[in-house]
Amino acid sequence: MIHMRDVCKVYDTGVTALDHVNIDITRGDFVFVVGASGAGKSTFIKLLFREELPTSGVLEVNGHDVVNMEPSDVPYLRRGLGVIFQDYRLLPEKTVFENVAFAMQVIEAPRRLIQRSVNAVLDIVGLRDKYKSFPGQLSGGEQQRVAIARAIVNDPAIVIADEPTGNLDPETSWDIMDIFHRINVAGTTIVMATHDKTIVDTMQRRVIAIEDGHIVRDEAKGGYGYET
Amino acid sequence: MKLSTSEYFIREVLISLKRNNWMSFASIGTVAVSLFVLGVFLTLVLNMNRMASQLESQVQISVYLTDDLKNSRKDTIEEDIRALQGIESVKYVDKEEAIERLRERLGDQKYLLDALGEKNPLPDSFEVTVTQPALVQTAAEAIEKMTGVEEAKYGQDVVEHLFDITRLMRIFGLILMVLLAGATIFIISNTIRLTVFARRKEIAIMKYVGATDWFIRWPFLLEGVVLGGIGGIVAALVLRSFYAAMAAKIYSTLTFFPLMPQYPFMNYVGVAILISGMIIGAIGSTISLKRFLEV
Numbered sequence: 220m221i222h223m224r225d226v227c228k229v230y231d232t233g234v235t236a237l238d239h240v241n242i243d244i245t246r247g248d249f250v251f252v253v254g255a256s257g258a259g260k261s262t263f264i265k266l267l268f269r270e271e272l273p274t275s276g277v278l279e280v281n282g283h284d285v286v287n288m289e290p291s292d293v294p295y296l297r298r299g300l301g302v303i304f305q306d307y308r309l310l311p312e313k314t315v316f317e318n319v320a321f322a323m324q325v326i327e328a329p330r331r332l333i334q335r336s337v338n339a340v341l342d343i344v345g346l347r348d349k350y351k352s353f354p355g356q357l358s359g360g361e362q363q364r365v366a367i368a369r370a371i372v373n374d375p376a377i378v379i380a381d382e383p384t385g386n387l388d389p390e391t392s393w394d395i396m397d398i399f400h401r402i403n404v405a406g407t408t409i410v411m412a413t414h415d416k417t418i419v420d421t422m423q424r425r426v427i428a429i430e431d432g433h434i435v436r437d438e439a440k441g442g443y444g445y446e447t
Numbered sequence: 448m449k450l451s452t453s454e455y456f457i458r459e460v461l462i463s464l465k466r467n468n469w470m471s472f473a474s475i476g477t478v479a480v481s482l483f484v485l486g487v488f489l490t491l492v493l494n495m496n497r498m499a500s501q502l503e504s505q506v507q508i509s510v511y512l513t514d515d516l517k518n519s520r521k522d523t524i525e526e527d528i529r530a531l532q533g534i535e536s537v538k539y540v541d542k543e544e545a546i547e548r549l550r551e552r553l554g555d556q557k558y559l560l561d562a563l564g565e566k567n568p569l570p571d572s573f574e575v576t577v578t579q580p581a582l583v584q585t586a587a588e589a590i591e592k593m594t595g596v597e598e599a600k601y602g603q604d605v606v607e608h609l610f611d612i613t614r615l616m617r618i619f620g621l622i623l624m625v626l627l628a629g630a631t632i633f634i635i636s637n638t639i640r641l642t643v644f645a646r647r648k649e650i651a652i653m654k655y656v657g658a659t660d661w662f663i664r665w666p667f668l669l670e671g672v673v674l675g676g677i678g679g680i681v682a683a684l685v686l687r688s689f690y691a692a693m694a695a696k697i698y699s700t701l702t703f704f705p706l707m708p709q710y711p712f713m714n715y716v717g718v719a720i721l722i723s724g725m726i727i728g729a730i731g732s733t734i735s736l737k738r739f740l741e742v
């Protein structure tokens with residue numbers, strides 16, 4: 220599903236954010252990417268959906284050779300991925316329904332399918348009855364659930380999340396993790412960068428720990444491993 | 448393209464025209480003014496061209512013969528002229544006819560001729576027309592060398608002047624066209640840049656969820672074409688009524704003036720202006736997309 224061989228990322232500024240990273244993630248994995256601030260977690264995440272290109276190394280995601288692919292194929296790589304950010308990135312002038320439907324419209328999905336799929340994912344994240352609300356009228360947790368609905372509405376093979384609970388209180392964070400858990404059980408691979416020790420320790424999933432751009436630990440059922 | 452997709456594009460364009468209403472208005476205005484000026488030049492140049500070529504086709508060479516030529520000599524000259532390249536017609540005008548014409552042309556002042564009494568100072572002549580204006584000069588020169596020909600004259604200066612003016616207008620119009628088109632493209636690309644800026648969040652999300660570059664570009668391109676197109680329509684309509692008013696005025700004072708008739712001429716000019724507007728709009732948004740969209 221995800222295959223990294225000797226992947227390095229050096230930014231234009233000369234900062235080495237990732238240094239010879241080797242990782243394989245298989246279908247159905249649930250992976251936490253942990254590490255201190257500035258360790259390279261976001262960089263790792265960005266490489267996966269080709270927001271950034273590796274400086275060297277081999278990177279395959281969902282069957283695409285990310286390094287050597289044609290730029291015109293990038294949209295098709297991304298259609299197989301659902302991306303979620305700490306700051307939700309919803310469109311404030313669109314309703315909940317429209318925000319989610321937008322992700323299908325722009326890949327030219329048929330209208331009837333849009334109606335059906337959007338309702339289905341709003342059910343999954345528990346926001347069916349708020350479909351008419353605008354993001355500004357929702358709590359942070361609800362907004363993040365809309366963002367998750369948008370990320371999964373095109374039925375991606377991998378959901379990629381960069382600190383999705385970073386702005387949320389612990390209880391709301393668990394609602395989000397519950398949704399991720401259900402998506403994962405349904406067969407979707409999940410890669411999530413996080414700072415949240417409690418979540419990582421409690422979930423007991425695969426943990427990849429990054430320190431200064433190096434993978435320092437990769438455990439099948441791990442904990443956060445740091446005292447924070 | 449799917450129906451729902453075209454609907455999406457059209458809605459996006461309308462939203463952004465509304466959102467940038469001030470800039471949209473400014474772009475449409477600039478396009479309209481520029482295209483109107485271009486249109487004025489186009490109609491002027493086309494009209495002057497027509498005038499020049501009409502005058503040119505009327506250009507004739509007057510061949511004055513020396514006095515007291517034998518008729519047989521005149522016949523040979525006529526044959527020799529006809530043998531030249533590109534001669535359309537040769538007409539013999541004897542001195543009696545010439546003085547008759549002069550008398551007519553003088554009108555009230557024909558008493559001036561009375562002073563001559565029975566004497567007729569005018570020569571016999573041929574009136575020669577050529578098939579192509581460019582041949583006038585060479586034909587005249589060849590004719591002048593013939594024995595028995597005193598002089599071969601034609602209205603060279605007028606025509607050449609007119610052509611000089613048209614050529615100048617054409618060059619001036621071209622320069623103006625480039626400048627105005629540049630200004631218009633600049634304005635449109637700035638309007639589109641505003642739209643791109645207003646939508647940078649949407650564009651980012653579109654990229655994350657896998658919209659193709661062309662899907663992202665289309666609404667912006669369309670917006671540019673719509674702005675240019677509306678400006679073109681405005682310019683064409685204004686120019687049309689302008690031309691109608693001008694034509695009415697000119698015809699009422701100078702009836703013989705060889706103006707291009709309003710129909711279908713102005714329709715062609717209008718279509719040309721509209722298409723130019725749309726092309727300018729497309730170029731404007733393309734520039735802006737290249738520089739600001741990075742897709």
Ligand SMILES: Nc1ncnc2c1ncn2[C@@H]1O[C@H](COP(=O)(O)OP(=O)(O)OP(=O)(O)O)[C@@H](O)[C@H]1O
Nearest residue numbers: 230231232234236255256257258259260261262263
């Ligand atoms: N666009 C960029 N240009 C230059 N340097 C960058 C860029 N993005 C990140 N970096 C640098 O790369 C390193 C890794 O950054 P990254 O954002 O991956 O860290 P992180 O683990 O996500 O940190 P945090 O937990 O604070 O989000 C840092 O030193 C950062 O300054």
Ligand SMILES: [Mg+2]
Nearest residue numbers: 260261262381
């Ligand atoms: Mg980060």
